Amino acid sequence: MIGDVLELIAREVSSKQSVVLNRANIQKGKLIPPINTISLSLLNIEEELSMRSTIVEKRVVKGKVYKKNPPLNINLRVMFISNFPDDYITELNAMTEVLAFFQRSSFILIDNKKINTKRVNFKLNSIDIDEQEKIWNLLGMEYLPSVIYTVSILVIEEDEVLDESRIVKTVDIQTDHKNR
Numbered sequence: 001m002i003g004d005v006l007e008l009i010a011r012e013v014s015s016k017q018s019v020v021l022n023r024a025n026i027q028k029g030k031l032i033p034p035i036n037t038i039s040l041s042l043l044n045i046e047e048e049l050s051m052r053s054t055i056v057e058k059r060v061v062k063g064k065v066y067k068k069n070p071p072l073n074i075n076l077r078v079m080f081i082s083n084f085p086d087d088y089i090t091e092l093n094a095m096t097e098v099l100a101f102f103q104r105s106s107f108i109l110i111d112n113k114k115i116n117t118k119r120v121n122f123k124l125n126s127i128d129i130d131e132q133e134k135i136w137n138l139l140g141m142e143y144l145p146s147v148i149y150t151v152s153i154l155v156i157e158e159d160e161v162l163d164e165s166r167i168v169k170t171v172d173i174q175t176d177h178k179n180r
Helices: 002-013 088-104 129-139
Strands: 019-021 037-047 057-061 064-068 072-083 107-109 119-125 146-156 163-166
Touching (some): 002 037, 037 088, 072 088, 088 146
Parallel strands (some): 019 037
Antiparallel strands (some): 072 146, 107 119, 119 146
């Protein structure tokens, strides 16, 4: 589902500039964004703690009790990287297009059965220079014009039933006590 959401975001933002999903090159251990494109990469997956539930869902169907874990609500931190090595002005203008897209629309409505949410929201992340340095070191590359957004809220919910049991309708208590 996360891949489906990121693919949808890349398609939506691609109106003026080509946006492609990109991940770390496993052999070299670093991110290698394609030339003359904007890359979209997943930086982190975070649980949305404000919506955390510990309540196990219980349903009764035809005399059976079904138990299921609560859904997991997550946020994604994504990074858009502009890589136009021969044209710095185009690199910067490409970033402007990404920023303008999210300024026009801070959310995307989703109509996809594979994605268990109807809307994702976007929030620009302002990070200081030290955090930027850590991110670029983690990616194994030198700085390129980029922007980080938080994508919220995705709901991960499996239909797997944890426990299935019958409803107790009567209780028969027998005692072995003799009156004294």
